[in-house]
Amino acid sequence: MVKEEDTVKNRVSIRDVAKRAGVSIATVSRVINRSPSVKKKNREKVLEAIRQLNFVPSVSAQRLASGRNNVVALIIPRYEGIFYSFYALELLRGIGTLCDSLKLDLLLHLANGRSNFNLSGIGAAIFADIIGNRHQLDFILERNIPCVVINNYFNEDNVSCIAIDNFKGAQMAVEYLIGLGHFKIAHITGDLVTQAAQQRLEGYKSTLKNRGLSIEDDYIIKTDYSRGQALQAAEKLLSLKYPPTAIFVASDSMALEVMNVALEKGLKIPQDLSIVGFDDNPSALYGKVSLTTIKQPLIKMAEEAVKYVDAVMKGKETSVKKMVLSPELIIRDSCCPPKNF
Numbered sequence: 001m002v003k004e005e006d007t008v009k010n011r012v013s014i015r016d017v018a019k020r021a022g023v024s025i026a027t028v029s030r031v032i033n034r035s036p037s038v039k040k041k042n043r044e045k046v047l048e049a050i051r052q053l054n055f056v057p058s059v060s061a062q063r064l065a066s067g068r069n070n071v072v073a074l075i076i077p078r079y080e081g082i083f084y085s086f087y088a089l090e091l092l093r094g095i096g097t098l099c100d101s102l103k104l105d106l107l108l109h110l111a112n113g114r115s116n117f118n119l120s121g122i123g124a125a126i127f128a129d130i131i132g133n134r135h136q137l138d139f140i141l142e143r144n145i146p147c148v149v150i151n152n153y154f155n156e157d158n159v160s161c162i163a164i165d166n167f168k169g170a171q172m173a174v175e176y177l178i179g180l181g182h183f184k185i186a187h188i189t190g191d192l193v194t195q196a197a198q199q200r201l202e203g204y205k206s207t208l209k210n211r212g213l214s215i216e217d218d219y220i221i222k223t224d225y226s227r228g229q230a231l232q233a234a235e236k237l238l239s240l241k242y243p244p245t246a247i248f249v250a251s252d253s254m255a256l257e258v259m260n261v262a263l264e265k266g267l268k269i270p271q272d273l274s275i276v277g278f279d280d281n282p283s284a285l286y287g288k289v290s291l292t293t294i295k296q297p298l299i300k301m302a303e304e305a306v307k308y309v310d311a312v313m314k315g316k317e318t319s320v321k322k323m324v325l326s327p328e329l330i331i332r333d334s335c336c337p338p339k340n341f
Contacts, residue, residue: 094302124309146312169327170203190250230254
């Protein structure tokens with residue numbers, strides 16, 4: 001009969017695995033917890049040591065040490081009107097639906113950019129963009145909690161991300177307008193603290209430059225994505241001595257505000273002014289003129305994020321994920337060739 005004390009004494013520990021593999025205990029822990037940040041060579045050494053020593057990690061010990069389970073934290077930067085935001089609502093719909101299907105619990109955290117949050121019970125984290133809260137991402141990475149950033153592409157090797165090609169989306173919008181014969185094309189930007197707004201602006205500028213058209217400072221109005229600032233931007237553009245014949249707007253909600261301003265001024269859409277938005281917000285279908293827009297696959301981005309963290313938590317995925325999704329031009333009724341074209 002083997003005494004319990006002898007069994008405990010002879011049990012292989014994580015220290016034994018680290019010694020056999022020639023790595024630190026922390027590295028062994030990261031491998032056991034399926035962190036994608038471990039180098040391939042070290043991962044293979046640890047797995048071989050585990051096989052040789054017939055080491056079986058204690059599930060209860062892992063849970064106690066990490067405090068993790070099947071809870072996925074969705075971390076959204078806090079901003080005015082977040083729960084009226086098409087972007088935020090689509091992410092909640094996509095992430096929430098798939099979490100429910102995969103039997104994962106969803107925790108919503110609104111990041112104010114100043115503090116961290118309680119990680120107790122967190123199995124994974126999804127960041128809905130990084131805006132003033134990079135320290136929270138670093139906080140998660142340092143603790144080897146599976147995570148992914150969406151709507152923001154990172155070149156860093158240890159950050160998984162799923163983004164949308166905003167540059168390409170802007171190119172598609174401007175190329176379409178130029179193809180209709182427009183040469184006086186303005187752009188109302190989103191908040192340039194976001195990577196998405198920056199890339200849409202760069203895509204706009206790059207396309208004009210590549211097509212031999214000048215970039216007019218008066219034709220670029222910077223906003224914070226709000227409808228109030230979109231209204232002011234539209235007033236400013238349409239009051240110019242030589243107003244644009246077309247406007248590419250960084251979001252559909254702002255584009256609809258631009259459309260309202262133009263119609264109130266007696267302009268006809270699209271005969272007097274063509275407008276292209278960005279999002280494919282369902283509300284764009286029900287304005288006075290259906291809006292031509294750039295569709296971004298928000299639901300797919302959300303679902304890919306959930307699938308990834310779920311796979312990492314279950315040990316089915318160990319690599320860092322990098323994905324860029326393509327947008328799509330949706331042609332409706334808000335654009336036509338300019339007058340006298």
